[in-house]
Amino acid sequence: MGRIVYLNGEWLPETEAKVSIFDRGYVFADAIYEVTCVLDGKLLDYPGHAARLKRSTDAIGIKLPVDDDGLLALHRQIAERNDMREGLIYLQVSRGNPGDRDFMFEKDMEPTFSMFTQKKKVIESASAKKGITVVTLEDLRWGRCDIKTVQLLYPSLAKMEAHDKGADDAWLVKDGFVTEQTSATAYIVTADDVIVTRPLSRVVLPGITRASALEIAARNGFKVEERPFSVDEVKAAKEAFYTSASNFVTPVVAIDGEKIGDGKPGQISLKLRELYIEDRRANAI
Structure with a gap:
């Protein structure tokens, strides 16, 4: 059974998660990411990762589509849905899909927000x-x-x-x-x-x-x-x-x-x- 991933408000099997070829994360690398470690089913150093995510998105003018409580809840949910006891949670937020390729962009674009898990032994290394x-x-x-x-x-x-x-x-x-x-x-x-x-x-x-x-x-x-x-x-x-x-x-x-x-x-x-x-x-x- 494959992973359950999160994409723009939906929980999906990884094979069903699709992002447009016009998404600016794909075309211009116009996106921010974070990686949080999971150990014993819990999040390590989470406040720091959440704060840096906000700092990075602010720096390039992308608005996060979830608030602080929602972001924490999503991290916990994706770990639970994938029975993640040890490994990593990857989060990415791009500026979104403008419908075509253009260096200029609208400042109020709807971002593309995704998360997935990656099982990895982090203790026994x-x-x-x-x-x-x-x-x-x-x-x-x-x-x-x-x-x-x-x-x-x-x-x-x-x-x-x-x-x-x-x-x-x-x-x-x-x-x-x-x-x-x-x-x-x-x-x-x-x-x-x-x-x-x-x-x-x-x-x-x-x-x-x-x-x-x-x-x-x-x-x-x-x-x-x-x-x-x-x-x-x-x-x-x-x-x-x-x-x-x-x-x-x-x-x-x-x-x-x-x-x-x-x-x-x-x-x-x-x-x-x-x-x-x-x-x-x-x-x-």
Whole structure:
């Protein structure tokens, strides 16, 4: 049996959900998305994801077709309808279907709003146990990476290039400094056990898992710095890791073929993952 998805007010089998070829999400990538993790049938970090969704839609002038209570109810319903105990809920809202292709658009268009689930093991992760490897690639994304749009062609191509080079993913670099992983926040741990990640700006997405992980780290006595760091600093680091809604805190053990630290998942990375899961699980809704 396939998934039950949500599209413009209807619950439908996934095979029956249809969107117009003129939809601006399809023609212009004129759409916003969010991904929320489900664990034990509950939503992790949901308030942050809901707030970022609203911030992103406001930034490009798309009006959400549901209010705050309705949005939460839809997340809970889609998890229940698909017997989702562990995995992800994907939400997308596009500007809608104008009936034809035109760069200009009416400001009061009816948006296209969809949701679907994706079952995934988020606790028992092979990547978390052994760590991942990355290569560095130039960051060629558009200039507003702080808005969570569906313009993901370059991150997708970068992931493919990384795999072609024998790595698991890529860390993107602008002006000599790491910005992000292709779809996650990048961190290093210095020789004196300081967790370092790039400060928020237009060149990075304000990660919801990032915010929670940094707060949990500080609360548990870890030293944290928000500043740019170079590729050379990564190679000299004691540890490295990344955070995302679908992978929590995951170690990075090599970059451009060179080991980071001893080439194994570091103690701080693994401890922060443990603390994150414990804390977010306890606060899931």
